[in-house]
Amino acid sequence: MTAGGVPWRNGGRAGTYQPRRIERPTSVGAVQRAVMAAVASGLHIKAVGSGHSSSGISAAPGVQLDLHDMGGLIDVDAAAQRVRVGAGTLLCQLNSLLAPRGMSLPHVGDIGRQTVAGALSTGTHGTGSVHRGLSSHVAALTLVTADGSLLRVSGTENADLFPAVCLGLGALGIIVDVTLQCVPPGLLHVVKQGEMLTEVLEGFSGRVRGSDHFAFSWLPHTGLAMTTASTQVSPEGRPEPRGRMARFIGDELMENGVKMLTSGIGAVVPAFAPQINRITARVSGGRDYTEAVTRVLASSRRVRVQEMEYALPLAAVPSAFVEVHTLIERRGWRISFPLRVRTAAAETAWLSPSGGRESGHIAIPWSAREDSSEYFRAVEAILRAHGGRPHWGKIHQQDAVSLARMYPHFDDFLAVRERLDPERSFGNPYLARVLGP
Ligand SMILES: Cc1cc2nc3c(=O)[nH]c(=O)nc-3n(C[C@H](O)[C@H](O)[C@H](O)COP(=O)(O)OP(=O)(O)OC[C@H]3O[C@@H](n4cnc5c(N)ncnc54)[C@H](O)[C@@H]3O)c2cc1C
Incomplete structure (x- = not known):
């Protein structure tokens, strides 16, 4: 753990803030303990990926969790072309981990410096009329929720939460691992x-x-x-x-x-x-x-x-x-x-x-x-x-009122947030603006 003190700037230099403390957990248990300690002391806690979002979405003025030590392959299912990786894995690392195993992401965005969890949480995408963003390739993920417990979400486990947590703006919990559906390299x-x-x-x-x-x-x-x-x-x-x-x-x-x-x-x-x-x-x-x-x-x-x-x-x-x-x-x-x-x-x-x-x-x-x-x-x-x-990770002026009109399932998302994080422990000023208090 390090004390706060160094102002954090996000990717576009659009905002700075000073975390009260920064933690760099190396295990799922350490993430659970960090969440429980922050909640017990009334502090907000937020995972930050590579900080490449130029909106204020990754601002963590309370406890900033840096998951870069929780990257890399956890499991490989070669037959199903699926891999489970740590949330802090960089997309560029992921590509080089997949290549020797005869797998690839279907496609990627412009750069590879984002973390898997950060990229899917903001809807990071590439281009192509038949291609979808990274969150669409998530087969399962594991979250640490506000009470410190582990929640596995996939098409078959807690499936009702899946359309919310696979693109969750970092508002629903701390993602510790992600299972991705891959394709043969092309x-x-x-x-x-x-x-x-x-x-x-x-x-x-x-x-x-x-x-x-x-x-x-x-x-x-x-x-x-x-x-x-x-x-x-x-x-x-x-x-x-x-x-x-x-x-x-x-x-x-x-x-x-x-x-x-x-x-x-x-x-x-x-x-x-x-x-x-x-x-x-x-x-x-x-x-x-x-x-x-x-x-x-x-x-x-x-x-x-x-x-x-x-x-x-x-x-x-x-x-x-x-x-x-x-x-x-x-x-x-x-x-x-x-x-x-x-x-x-x-x-x-x-x-x-x-x-x-x-x-x-x-x-x-x-x-x-x-x-x-x-x-x-x-x-x-x-x-x-x-x-x-x-785009959730880029600059815009919208708020919860205007966004509710754009998204047919906005209220469904808010209901999941209420269920998983009723005290807004994962909140920050950006999320208060776009999702409401
Ligand atoms: C040079 C550049 C190129 C880009 N190219 C593209 C592009 O091609 N396509 C595109 O769509 N976007 C693009 N973006 C935007 C970028 O992909 C997103 O902003 C992405 O979210 C950044 O990932 P990150 O790891 O830096 O996440 P951060 O910006 O650090 O965080 C983003 C969100 O994810 C949450 N988060 C991070 N880790 C976790 C976790 N473990 N659990 C829960 N929540 C978490 C944070 O709390 C925050 O809410 C680009 C940005 C830059 C600066």
């Missing part, structure tokens, strides 16, 4: 190219269905969209990976170098943002390669951003996007960060932003060093008007 053929934004939006629904994982980014102040269409190929196929230089240019230079440049110069001299974006669009030209799913979909992101992201009904994406585009041009803002669109199949978790409907996720990043409020509020109004629901 290869993806990837085509990245620059296209006209208008054409991508006009053909959006066909493009989404035309590959396994479709996504695009639009660099504001240009007419260009950078599209990525990835399609699963036979696992017996031969990888045709990028060379080291192409990988460096694709992942390092495009993901990090250009963003550092755009966020640096664009932030200091906003008037340069349109020119920088046009040059970026020109140099990010066509690429085509075949690599392992996990290698293709996750990259290193070292540019710190704050981000808002909304999941819209898939069919609403093109019109919402055009409105956002028009807003940016009309207001004369100089935006240096690309807006990104990804997709997801309908999910069953009660608080999944993609719950019950095929969705398109529109992500709006902004420099972590600058005030985003005017930009985010105006864009958020558009995305809300198109039926959008916010």
Whole structure:
């Protein structure tokens, strides 16, 4: 255990707080004892993953539990392609644990630095019209509840709780282990190219269905969209990976170098943002390669951003996007960060932003060093008007009243919270705002 004292900052630098104490348990028993001690002394207790959420969801002003020492494989069921892992396992570690066992996650988000428990608790997702987020691959999990007891939840054990706890915002207890349904490792053929934004939006629904994982980014102040269409190929196929230089240019230079440049110069001299974006669009030209799913979909992101992201009904994406585009041009803002669109199949978790409907996720990043409020509020109004629901781990302005209107099972979730944590021992200011007191 360590005393508090070092202010904790979350991923987007959107908030700081000072935990009263930080504990780093190494066993399930130690987590149970930490919960019981915190509750007995009237302190809130919260597990924090890698702190990559840029909303205040992981703020732990009472006792902060760091579960990074509770990572790694616990059980492997090779026949069922299932693994049970510690809650603190990083997604990137998980990929390397699965590969030698002939397994893989079906797909992943952008980076691998999140913990399994943190990622599933906020609805972390990748892209693809038939693909769902990490919480949809949970077969079972074990929670330490507010009275310190262990609760196993799966499709057959306490199954009525399953749609709440597999995407629980950290509000229902401390997850200590997670059983994930995996798939055989796959290869993806990837085509990245620059296209006209208008054409991508006009053909959006066909493009989404035309590959396994479709996504695009639009660099504001240009007419260009950078599209990525990835399609699963036979696992017996031969990888045709990028060379080291192409990988460096694709992942390092495009993901990090250009963003550092755009966020640096664009932030200091906003008037340069349109020119920088046009040059970026020109140099990010066509690429085509075949690599392992996990290698293709996750990259290193070292540019710190704050981000808002909304999941819209898939069919609403093109019109919402055009409105956002028009807003940016009309207001004369100089935006240096690309807006990104990804997709997801309908999910069953009660608080999944993609719950019950095929969705398109529109992500709006902004420099972590600058005030985003005017930009985010105006864009958020558009995305809300198109039926959008916010990403739980990213910035948004919604509260329990507005969220209750977005989620048909919102009250069911609150009933589970009342049952598992009536004293709000796992609460924090963010959860009080989005779920109510
Ligand atoms: C660079 C970057 C890239 C990203 N890419 C994507 C992406 O591609 N797709 C996407 O959807 N999101 C993405 N995100 C958002 C990110 O995946 C989520 O915010 C995720 O929750 C972060 O995981 P974490 O381990 O950092 O969790 P934290 O941010 O630390 O915590 C998130 C929540 O999980 C809870 N929690 C953590 N551990 C436990 C536990 N053991 N038991 C109970 N609750 C727990 C916390 O209390 C909190 O409520 C990205 C964020 C960044 C910074």
